[in-house]
Amino acid sequence: MTFLTHLINGISLGSVYAIIALGYTMVYGIAKMLNFAHGDVIMVGAYVCFFAVSSYHLPPILGVVIAMLLCTALGMLIERLAYKPLRQAASLAVLITAIGVSYFLQNGAQLLWGSNNKMFPSIIPGDGISLFGGELHISAATLVTIAACLVIMLVLTWFTGNTRIGKAMRAVSEDKGAAQLMGINVNTTISVTFAIGSALAAVAGVLYMSSYPILVPTTGSMPGIKAFTAAVFGGIGSIPGALLGGILLGVIEIFAGAYISTQLANAIVFLVLIIVLLVKPTGLLGKQVREKV
Secondary structure, eight states, rough: OOOHHHHHHHHHHHHHHHHHHHHHHHHHHOOOOOTTHHHHHHHHHHHHHHHHHHOOOOOOOHHHHHHHHHHHHHHHHHHHIIIGGGSSSOOOHHHHHHHHHHHHHHHHHHHHOSOEEEEOOHHHHHHOOEEEETTEOOHHHHHHHHHHHHHHHHHHHHHHHHHHHHHHHHHHHHHHHHHHTTTTTTHHHHHHHHHHHHHHHHHHHHHHHHHOEEEOOOHHHHHHHHHHHHHHHHOOOOOOHHHHHHHHHHHHHHHHHHOOOOTTHHHHHHHHHHHHHOOOTSSOOOOOOOOOO
């Protein structure tokens, strides 16, 4: 039963990584840039939900909705002010800007909310379920996290394949110039992508805090880096790749901490990534793109 417990915990943690990784993979797939401030949007969403529930005593679901709305606005604002002016700039300039935005959000959170640890309230009701005569217990937070990940993946897959804006996102991902010639507003499409990714970051932040409830201004840094690793692991630019990479990363991390060393768990995760990229540089589900000269 211990093995199953670790497996379920790994899938739960991996589900959070997968939701965060969607933001990375969508932005990269469409705008061809890495938004390293994405992890800090997670932190902002967690803080917003924390104060909505703890200070204003709003229902948890309303706190999550408010966090999603504010993070959506924040994501679009970041894209408009920080990234849009650099649309034609070198990738290094965009990368440095993303790191700068990340530090700006962290320090802004510290000024607004302080650097003291805050205990995130338990917002997912219920005791979960027990199986095999009580030998295996699955918490409500774990069940909700896994279910939320599956629902988000299914809805997003349907959205990108069946809606007008979703098809526009796929077209811009394939060829921005050709999409623009076909009448697609590339700027609006990229803004919508940032909005969706930021809203999902808020959900991921709340789900992550439900299992790891210590909230600080740097809360989103490590989950953000690991989610980026998951996106690369699964094949950045691929929605199924984000799901696969996130789940595998979470399972590897939990099993490494349980059976090898909790101190080496992070190192083992990144070591596995290096090995995978050496064997398959595009990631598990990534496709090799050949540039025509």
